[in-house]
Amino acid sequence: MSVEEVFVHVGLDDFDSPLGGCTTHLASILVEHLDHEVEFIDYPNLVRLNPNIPWKTRGNGAVALRFKVSRAKLDEVLSLVFRTANSYVHEIGLHPKSQPCIAVYTSVVRGIDRRLRWLSGKAVRDVIALDVALRTAERAGVLVKPVVEGRLRGVIGALAAIGNPLDDCDYTYELIAYRDRRYWGLRDRLVDYESVVEMDKATRNATFLNVDYEVGKALITPRGPDPVLFGIRGEDPEVLVDALRVVRCGEPIDRWLIFRTNQATDAHLVRVRSLGEVRVYRSVIAEGIVTSRPRVLRGGHVIVTISDGVNSIDVAAYEQTGRLTKVLKMLMPGDRVIVYGGVRPSSSRHGPTINLERIIVLEAIPEKLVHNPWCPMCGKTMKSKGRKAGYICKHCKITLPPSARVVVELDRSSITGTYYPPPRAYRHLMKPPERIGRENTGKPVKMVPCWHQP
Ligand code: ATP
16 A cells, blocks of 8 residues: 555444434445545445444444545545535434444554454443543544534444454345435335345345245335335345345335445354353353243243352243244253343343343253052052042052152153244344354455445
8 A cells, every 4th residue: 555545444323313314324325425535445344233232223233434545635535424424414303312423543554453443342242331432532543523512422333333344253244225215214115025035045045034934024124214225134245236136126226335244143142151240231142050930921921040050040032032932931940051142131020131032952851740650450540648648549449658659751852952033033143043154254355346326
């Protein structure tokens, strides 16, 4: 690279609001504006952060744009970014809860400051205080630009996006297509279900979570007022462009863009050595022994308690996780499990609870069925004479001691195994089973020539 050039990383977050708008949509507009001004060194990175953050709007996503530009042009390019972001917010209307923010990190080498990497790792797995984020920005020399003076929370996500260039971890891609402004706010997306099925079948193994065949539902379309028409997730950007051509829509596609992302990589999960290490608002992988019978709540949610011998915690499977509720219902005290999920804080009605995303049943103990003995004379089932009082045959009047009870051990080992939720219950960071063994590492492949429109 010429000494006259610098690497620029622009982090964006909190541009989405219940009034419309979305951080990824702003990113697609910025890409259009910057395309002839700079040289992009990567696809925009869509970095999903801690899914348990209570103040997120939807999927807790932040975006980083990464490009090279000549020093002479840097100021002009950055003021274009700030102007575009400001007018985006003002055009949509600023929601009282939004704290949109831009962060800019420039460097003569391609690498990212280790403090930003640390912050990013923490932001996907934990909660970050604003002052910690601001201090990190200052130390790493990051320029922080809130759209509204004093509303700074978006800086956490903006810095975290910059700090994860997805260069030493698993990653996937998502092609997001956006709606024409006239369609914003309409809940239903006019996307033809049959064409999504066609696309899914044509791109099998290279795309994932397109359709939930159990309920006949396309999963590529969101529900809310945001400008996203659909998103196709996959392993290969070229295949995503092919997939886009197969999907038929009854409304126009205004623009589209391919992101590289940490979605579907399980980046949020932290394995704990004991239940004492489980903290609220984190996502954990924890092992324990079931200590309660499953409790089924109104609405179909199921709860069991697990323990490691010292600490215990409730594990909940929600009705919409379908088969996970069925697995919890089959568990018995004594079974050994590994649970995956986000930790919800306690409320007036329950203690801290792990919201189940996946479960491995390691060991299912045999179920002991106790049966009254049969009469040695007539063969009929004997009656109990009361607790610890033994048995009597009503016909022959023969009695037997309590030890004569028949104990049958029912083998339950067939329920051991790993269980995932149905595709419709996936959240952004959860890795679907079809991705296991397909993990990416290291640098991204070369960018495909056509990765955005316009
Ligand atoms: P969308 O998925 O549509 O982009 P969102 O769910 O990302 O919406 P935001 O409006 O971006 O919602 O809100 C998330 C807010 O939480 C941002 O202000 C972000 O800076 C902050 N945040 C993200 N991760 C963390 C974290 N780990 N600790 C503290 N704050 C965080």
